[in-house]
Amino acid sequence: MSVTARTTRSACGLLRSAAAPRPLPRAFFSTAVNIPIESLQTEPVRIPTPETRPGLPKSSNYIIESAAVVSRPPYLTPELHPFEESYYFYQQRLHQRLALPFTRYFYFKKDSTADLLWKKKQRPLRKAKAYTGFGPEGWKDELLIGDNAQHEEDFGYERLVETTVTKEDAVVEEGAEQEAKIVEKPLPRTTKADEENDLKSLDRAGSRTLYLLVKQNGRWQFPTSRLEGKENLRHTAMRTLEESCGMNMNTWFVGNVPIGHQVINFSKPKEGMAGAKTFFMKARIMAGQADLTGNELGVTDFVWVTKDELKDTTVRGYWESVRHMLATR
DSSP, X not given: OOHHHHHHHXXXXXXXXHHSOOOOOHHHHHHHHHSOSGGGOOOOOOOOOGGGSTTSOOXXXXXXXXXXXXXXXXXXXXOOOHHHHHHHHHHHHHHHHHSOOOOHHHHXXXXXXXXXXXXXXXXXXXXXXXXXSSSTXXXXXXXXXXXXXXXXXXHHHHHHHHTOOOTTTOOOBTTBOOOOOOOOOOOOSSOHHHHHXXXXXXXXXXTSOEEEEEEETTEEESOEEEOOTTOOHHHHHHHHHHHHHOSOEEEXXXXXXXXXXXXXXXXXXXXXXXXEEEEEEEEEEEEEOOOOXXXXXXXXXXXXXXXXXXXXXXXXHHHHHHGGGSOOO
């Protein structure tokens, strides 16, 4: 065989090996054929489940309940921390010390109507010994330990009311009586419900979130009942709230997804059930009030409580299940 023929045959072998994959050895096929198919089928892994345990119902046999977590959001700003109170008090005094005194006679002519009105407005300030930033009281620009800065707020609206010009006190100029400027006194942060600790009122604890609790089956909890028919969790919570607290509340359920759940496993099967699962649906009250007259769920009482008060009202196990769903403020 010539060199040219050997070269051509080698080139054809390279092309054939590149075009088709190299066949596997015969020993592999013979070994695979000799393996019985039955030996490849293994037994399924059995995970222990309640179905295999004698004396307990199936894991799917749980009582499904839905609860309405109705809340009233805060309508007042939060109470200031003592550090914040001291900081703002110092900033106010610092501003008063840096401000120039008002040069009255630069703007008002002496003994004129404007000057007399200015003196009348300043009379309550001199009577109350208000802080001026100058003189012997000028050093009191810090809030010392034990002092209360709330008197500054009280002094503000008391001064506003005292300096209000009425028709009787108006200065008459050229026979024309000035119109009275009626200023309403700002409302306090505490209400009558706060003073009386009325837990059924929505006008208390304006800086905190209030939650609706009902006394159902002898214990305090959120309005709760079982799912019926083809209801979903939201529909059940809406029906539960209406059947337990009446139709006088205008509420808004935030969504279809629960904000939490609670699982209770019975020590002994009850009615063929392993336990109860309660899903909590979030809602807001817009107007109205709870009315227990003729309720269909056996509710005997209701209260509006804060998160801290809810801890003291409910049992420990219930509180541990719902405490992470509630707002801090």
